[in-house]
Amino acid sequence: MEIITNYGFILMALAIVFGLYMTWGIGANDVANAMGTSVGSGAITVKQAILIAAIFEFAGAFIAGGNVTKTIRKGIIDPSSIVNTPEILVFGMLAALLAAAVWLMIASSKGWPVSTTHSIVGAVIGFAVVGIGVDAVQWGKVSQIAASWVVSPVLGGTIAFLLMMSIRRLIFNTENPFESAKRWGPGYVFLVGFIISLVTLFKGLKHLHIELSVGMSFLVAVIFGLVLAGIGWYLINRVKVDPGADRDFHFASVEKVFTPMMIFTACAMAFAHGSNDVANGIGPLAAVVSIIQSGGEVTQKADLPLWILVLGGTGIVIGLATMGYRVMKTIGSGITQLTPSRGYCATLAAAATVVLASRTGLPVSTTHIAVGAVIGVGLARGIGAIDLRVIGNIVVSWVVTLPVGAALSALFFFTLKGMFT
Amino acid sequence: MSSTNPFASMFGKSPFSALQAHMRVALECAHEIPPLFDALAAGDQEGVVAAKDKIFEREAEADKIKNGMRGALPKSLFMPVDRRDLLEVLQMQDSIADTAQDIAGMLVERRMDLPEFMKEPMLALARRSIDACDQSAKIIEELDELLAMGFRGREASRVEEMVEELNLIEDDTDELGIELARHLFEHEDELKPVSVMMWYQLIEWVGDLADYAEKVGDRLRLLIAR
Numbered sequence: 202m203e204i205i206t207n208y209g210f211i212l213m214a215l216a217i218v219f220g221l222y223m224t225w226g227i228g229a230n231d232v233a234n235a236m237g238t239s240v241g242s243g244a245i246t247v248k249q250a251i252l253i254a255a256i257f258e259f260a261g262a263f264i265a266g267g268n269v270t271k272t273i274r275k276g277i278i279d280p281s282s283i284v285n286t287p288e289i290l291v292f293g294m295l296a297a298l299l300a301a302a303v304w305l306m307i308a309s310s311k312g313w314p315v316s317t318t319h320s321i322v323g324a325v326i327g328f329a330v331v332g333i334g335v336d337a338v339q340w341g342k343v344s345q346i347a348a349s350w351v352v353s354p355v356l357g358g359t360i361a362f363l364l365m366m367s368i369r370r371l372i373f374n375t376e377n378p379f380e381s382a383k384r385w386g387p388g389y390v391f392l393v394g395f396i397i398s399l400v401t402l403f404k405g406l407k408h409l410h411i412e413l414s415v416g417m418s419f420l421v422a423v424i425f426g427l428v429l430a431g432i433g434w435y436l437i438n439r440v441k442v443d444p445g446a447d448r449d450f451h452f453a454s455v456e457k458v459f460t461p462m463m464i465f466t467a468c469a470m471a472f473a474h475g476s477n478d479v480a481n482g483i484g485p486l487a488a489v490v491s492i493i494q495s496g497g498e499v500t501q502k503a504d505l506p507l508w509i510l511v512l513g514g515t516g517i518v519i520g521l522a523t524m525g526y527r528v529m530k531t532i533g534s535g536i537t538q539l540t541p542s543r544g545y546c547a548t549l550a551a552a553a554t555v556v557l558a559s560r561t562g563l564p565v566s567t568t569h570i571a572v573g574a575v576i577g578v579g580l581a582r583g584i585g586a587i588d589l590r591v592i593g594n595i596v597v598s599w600v601v602t603l604p605v606g607a608a609l610s611a612l613f614f615f616t617l618k619g620m621f622t
Numbered sequence: 623m624s625s626t627n628p629f630a631s632m633f634g635k636s637p638f639s640a641l642q643a644h645m646r647v648a649l650e651c652a653h654e655i656p657p658l659f660d661a662l663a664a665g666d667q668e669g670v671v672a673a674k675d676k677i678f679e680r681e682a683e684a685d686k687i688k689n690g691m692r693g694a695l696p697k698s699l700f701m702p703v704d705r706r707d708l709l710e711v712l713q714m715q716d717s718i719a720d721t722a723q724d725i726a727g728m729l730v731e732r733r734m735d736l737p738e739f740m741k742e743p744m745l746a747l748a749r750r751s752i753d754a755c756d757q758s759a760k761i762i763e764e765l766d767e768l769l770a771m772g773f774r775g776r777e778a779s780r781v782e783e784m785v786e787e788l789n790l791i792e793d794d795t796d797e798l799g800i801e802l803a804r805h806l807f808e809h810e811d812e813l814k815p816v817s818v819m820m821w822y823q824l825i826e827w828v829g830d831l832a833d834y835a836e837k838v839g840d841r842l843r844l845l846i847a848r
Contacts, residue, residue: 237629314628365772374775452770538633540770572628582702582772586634590698595628 205288205497208621212291216489219298221516224482226305227317228520232258233528234568235474236467238551238575240529242544244463247529253464254471254525255518261475261559262514265401267408267505268562269477270513272342273321273484274491274505276562278329282337287497292617293332293610294485297324300609301481304602314598316566320606321481322346327607328614349563350599353554354573361550361577368542369581372455382458383437390433393465393549395426397472400556408505429465436461459541466548473555474567475517481564483513538585539575546583547574569595634699637708638765640691641715645762645838647684648715651677651722652755652831656748658726662736663745674726684719688712702773703845711845714837715762718755721830728827732820739809740802740821747798747828754791754832758839761785773846781846785839795832799825 205212236250245253283290301320308315322343329337368389375381399422402413413421437458446453487509492498539547551567551574558565572591579587654673661669691712695705728734736744761784764777771777802825810818 234629241629369772369775373771374777450766450770452767538636542770568628572632575629575632576700579700579702583769584633585636585638585701585769587700588632588634588696588698589700590696591628591632594631 205291205493209493212295212621213490213493215295216291216298216486217512219295219302220482220486221512223298223302223305223317223321224479224513224516225520225523226302226309227478227482228258228517228522229524230305230309230520230528231317231478231567232471232474232517232521232525234571235470236529238539238544238548238571239463239467239470242463242539242541244460244541244544245467247526249464250467250529251521251525253467254521257468257471258475258479258517258521259514261472261477262479262517263507263510264406264409265472265476265556265559266479266483266510266513267406269480269559269564270484270487270505270510272346272562272564273325273480274488276342277322277325277339277346278333279337279339282333287492288621289332289618291489291492292621293328293614294325294488296328296613296617297321297610298482298485299613300324300327300606304606304609308602314568314594315602316568316598317478317481318564318566319350319599319602321484322564323603323606324610325485327610330607331611332614332618346563349558349565350569353558353563353565354569354576356557357550357554357570357574358577358580359550360553361546361574362581364546364550365543365578365581365583368546373452373542378452378455379442379458382455383440386437386458386462387430387434389545390437390462390465391426391430393426393462393469393552394429395422396549396553397469397556398422398425400553400560401476403560408507408510433462433465436464456541459545463541463545463548466545466552469552469556470548470571473552473559475514476559477555477565477567479510479513479517482516483509486512543575543578543583547571547578550574550577634696635694637691637695637699637701638769640687640694641708641712642762642765644684644687644691644712645715645759647680647687648719649755649759651680651684651719652752654680655722655725655828655831656745656752658729659736659745659748662729662734663741665735667733670729674730677722677726681719681723684716688716702769707841707844711762711838711841714834714841717834718831718838721827721834725824725827728820728824734817734820737809737813737821739805743798743802743805744825744828747795747802747825750791750795750798751828751832751835754788754795754835757784757788757791758835761788761839761842768846778846781842785843788836788839792832792836795829799829 232254236254239245240247240250278290298321301317301324304320305315305317326338326343371385372378372381399418402421403415403418440454440458440461442454443457487505490506490509551571554570554574555565555567572595575584576587578584654677658670658673658677661673692709695709697705699705701708761781764781764784767777768781803822806818806821806825813821
């Protein structure tokens with residue numbers, strides 16, 4: 202208890218610094234993967250991607266980031282195990298943040314793919330098991346999270362597959378594909394707005410003190426979807442047939458119709474990513490802050506302070522603005538096979554899945570879901586060639602990241618504990 | 623940083639664009655055959671050699687593309703079509719280029735004169751065979767659209783019709799080839815025996831150009847059927 206009162210300020214400052222560093226890292230590395238499908242299909246430039254990401258990552262973090270943050274903050278560790286020694290949680294969360302951030306730094310410098318979500322979850326479990334005890338971890342919740350890591354890419358793939366089939370039936374496989382695209386395009390834009398807002402607003406947002414009944418949620422979602430569809434309709438109507446390009450590839454003009462539609466899905470993806478991944482940086486921070494500000498009480502009832510969400514969102518935007526440009530440039534060249542129509546399916550499917558996970562408070566890997574969605578499009582015979590070795594790489598990164606994150610976290614935990622006691 | 627990104631490593635090179643590039647080059651080989659026979663009919667030896675050189679150069683280019691494509695198709699690649707079917711289409715396309723090379727090579731190695739009675743029918747056969755090659759090239763160009771449609775629906779039906787047309791053209795070349803061989807048989811004694819054998823071979827080869835073109839269409843049907 203005295204540790205909290207004596208060192209509270211330093212510990213909180215440390216937490217803020219580490220949290221900012223983590224969210225900066227998320228912005229710099231992760232966002233490129235979230236926006237990759239949009240940039241790669243040629244629908245938006247890298248500069249536009251950065252702008253969209255800056256606005257919508259922040260929005261996602263602020264509006265929809267609450268539930269996942271709650272999970273990382275207090276869903277993984279059983280509070281009753283540390284009621285008498287709350288400083289353990291403080292040291293632990295600091296250690297977890299530092300471990301995840303360090304691992305992110307190492308992996309990036311070596312060019313290994315790493316999931317920030319897996320890092321932080323592994324790190325939190327790591328210090329809990331080592332520093333408190335195996336029983337301190339809420340294994341029920343953890344197995345839920347682990348299951349979601351397997352289920353979410355499959356779900357993303359399934360949704361992408363279904364979207365692809367519907368686009369083929371309604372647009373490509375018709376007498377006049379271009380006209381069909383112009384007719385149905387706004388409907389697909391409506392889908393983007395409707396799904397994202399419905400999942401996000403369903404029954405309201407607790408941390409923003411917005412209450413909505415089920416019926417109201419649907420109504421708001423429909424209205425939002427219609428507004429977006431209206432804008433989409435306007436943008437789509439400006440697309441003209443290009444007879445020259447059509448001679449080369451009969452569906453060139455149809456793809457041109459999908460290009461403005463991808464702007465909406467890019468925004469949705471940035472929003473979704475912000476909502477899920479901001480927690481990786483500020484979840485532990487929120488835990489530390491709530492303990493220190495309450496003078497050592499391991500309360501589970503306190504609301505998430507809004508300034509923490511703002512901090513997280515800002516960190517992501519700064520990371521994105523400083524390093525994101527360079528990272529995104531490396532994506533564009535290899536993904537010529539992802540035409541706008543394919544990109545639309547993959548991105549919307551991924552965004553919907555991530556937003557759903559954020560709603561249910563489950564931290565998931567946005568990158569893995571996006572990969573699953575692209576494979577879903579490939580299963581619908583929509584992509585020329587997908588190298589399945591990427592799945593092997595993903596599994597390897599799981600196997601490596603979780604134990605390494607846990608080990609680093611345990612190490613830092615004991616260091617911090619030693620320093621302050 | 624590019625290896626941090628799964629998207630960079632996830633997409634293999636599109637096998638369809640490579641296949642289309644290969645077909646275009648193989649078609650260039652085939653297109654040199656009528657000029658080759660025209661030059662031969664006119665007794666223009668230089669023209670014959672020029673055509674032969676062009677064919678050889680293009681065939682080497684086709685081989686390069688073929689080998690590049692084969693190297694870029696690891697077993698781990700997930701494609702909307704069967705890998706073996708794809709490679710078979712490639713092989714048939716390459717046979718068009720190889721056969722053109724055989725024809726040109728023979729005509730230059732063995733300074734042959736095109737007998738008067740053979741001029742018309744041989745040129746007709748050559749042109750009809752190239753028609754078949756043109757049709758199969760048109761079919762291969764539809765691969766982009768097939769991919770966009772998931773190898774089903776209207777585009778697949780359209781391609782099937784094109785393959786039917788291709789079969790009819792190849793039937794024509796069969797008939798023309800038989801006619802030509804019969805002609806040759808009637809005039810056999812007017813020519814040196816070895817030349818006669820070589821002309822039978824050449825007739826067969828020119829017909830083969832159309833055969834391989836038809837096979838390209840056939841194998842493509844397999845791609846669609848999956």
